[in-house]
Amino acid sequence: GGNLERPGENEVDVLVDELSARLLGSPPDCSATVIAIKALDTARSDLSIRSAVTALVYVAADDDTQAVEYLEQAYYSRRKNVFLASSLLSALGLLGLRSAPARAGAIRYLLRLNAGDPRPLLVAGAKTIGILCDRQDVPTLRKKLIKLAKNDDAAVRAEALQQVALLKFA
DSSP states (O other): OGGGTOOOOHHHHHHHHHHHHHHHHHHOGGHHHHHHHHHHHHOOHHHHHHHHHHHHHHHHOTHHHHHHHHHHHHHTTTTTHHHHHHHHHHHHHHHHOHHHHHHHHHHHHHTTTOOTOOHHHHHHHHHHHHHHHHHSOOOHHHHHHHTTTSSSSSSHHHHHHHHHHHHHHO
């Protein structure tokens, strides 16, 4: 933890990436959540933020509401960043597979998606809806997926239709 508090400008993301790799290279340990949150707070580049978020999702306990709050804040504050928004929404959805608070947060943000959002966010949203509905059907999410399947963008439409088909198979 001490290294993250005093590195030079150019070293911060290198340290965050190394820390994230260590966390991901070990068995999940919920005591490392505080470290992953610190890494997320400290990261500067998009790739390092994504690494820290992945590590946070990996180590967070199923009932860790603090981890969920940090993921939601990270998504909300970066929702206009095309690259990060889709990664953060997907991460929140993945944690939502085992965490009721994360699932509720993911559902809230997925239901807010609209046709004017960037393509990568809509595609990630369709995938995340498919993953969440596969575990537990949520009628409002299913309706959102059907709406995405009618999107003008071919990539969004294709992903949403694929998720609808996969859900029908299940």
